[in-house]
Amino acid sequence: xxxxxxxxxxxxxxxxxxxxxxxxxxxxxxxxxxxxxxxxxxxxxxxxxxxxxxxxxxxxxxxxxxxxxxxxxxxxxxxxxxxxxxxxxxxx
Amino acid sequence: xxxxxxxxxxxxxxxxxxxxxxxxxxxxxxxxxxxxxxxxxxxxxxxxxxxxxxxxxxxxxxxxxxxxxxxxxxxxxxxxxxxxxxxxx
Numbered sequence: 753x754x755x756x757x758x759x760x761x762x763x764x765x766x767x768x769x770x771x772x773x774x775x776x777x778x779x780x781x782x783x784x785x786x787x788x789x790x791x792x793x794x795x796x797x798x799x800x801x802x803x804x805x806x807x808x809x810x811x812x813x814x815x816x817x818x819x820x821x822x823x824x825x826x827x828x829x830x831x832x833x834x835x836x837x838x839x840x841x842x843x844x
Numbered sequence: 845x846x847x848x849x850x851x852x853x854x855x856x857x858x859x860x861x862x863x864x865x866x867x868x869x870x871x872x873x874x875x876x877x878x879x880x881x882x883x884x885x886x887x888x889x890x891x892x893x894x895x896x897x898x899x900x901x902x903x904x905x906x907x908x909x910x911x912x913x914x915x916x917x918x919x920x921x922x923x924x925x926x927x928x929x930x931x932x933x
Contacts, residue, residue, distance in 0.1 A: 754846050756923070758930045759893050763886070767859060770885045776878045777863065778870040785869060792862050796855055843854045 755797060764790035799842045807833045846890060846897070856882040892933060900925035 755763075768786045771777045779785050810832055811818070811825065818828055837844065847855075860879040863869050871878065903925045904911055904918060911918045 755893065756926050756930075758927050759896070762930055762933055763889055766889055767882060767885055771878065771881065774881060776871075776873045776881050778872060779866075779868055781868045785863075785866065788862055788866065789859055792858050793855065796858055843850050844848060 754800070757794075760793050760797060761790060764793055800844055803833060803836050803840065803842055806836060846893060847886075852883055852886050852890075855886060856880070896926060896929040896933075899929050 764786050767789055768779075768782050772779065772782065807829055811828055814828065818825065836842075856879045859882050860875060863871070863878065864875065873881070900922050901913075904913075904921050907921075911921065
């Protein structure tokens with residue numbers, strides 16, 4: 753995650769507070785709205801972490817082959833990650 | 845910038861879509877105006893986040909003991925100082 757959890761929590765609150773203050777929306781349940789926004793932000797911000805985890809899982813199966821061919825873990829990680837990002841259409 | 849323009853746009857769309865789903869949210873402005881305002885809010889707040897990140901790193905660097913960035917100790921301290929700075933907002 754490129755942003756820390758504490759900041760994402762703060763950001764969710766700011767989005768709701770500011771949209772109300774700037775007279776963009778009205779709501780009788782700002783706290784509940786903030787939770788929903790937080791959930792959306794956390795889900796989207798964790799996409800890269802999920803891809804990284806998937807890449808690590810994939811590379812575990814290729815450890816022997818990488819050793820045999822001399823390809824570095826970093827190179828393989830980058831190549832597989834780029835492939836997954838394209839396939840899953842993840843925006844970083 | 846910690847988030848790409850594309851990512852900020854994506855977040856603005858996702859948040860707007862969530863607002864549309866909710867019955868207890870009333871739109872005063874049109875959907876796209878709200879979305880663009882969300883982009884603006886995120887950009888404003890990210891400037892503060894950059895300052896927080898900078899300050900947390902500065903605190904670690906000012907310590908007598910040299911702590912390599914990326915080490916576990918560095919991560920723990922970064923998280924601690926970062927959280928302190930966010931609380932000040």
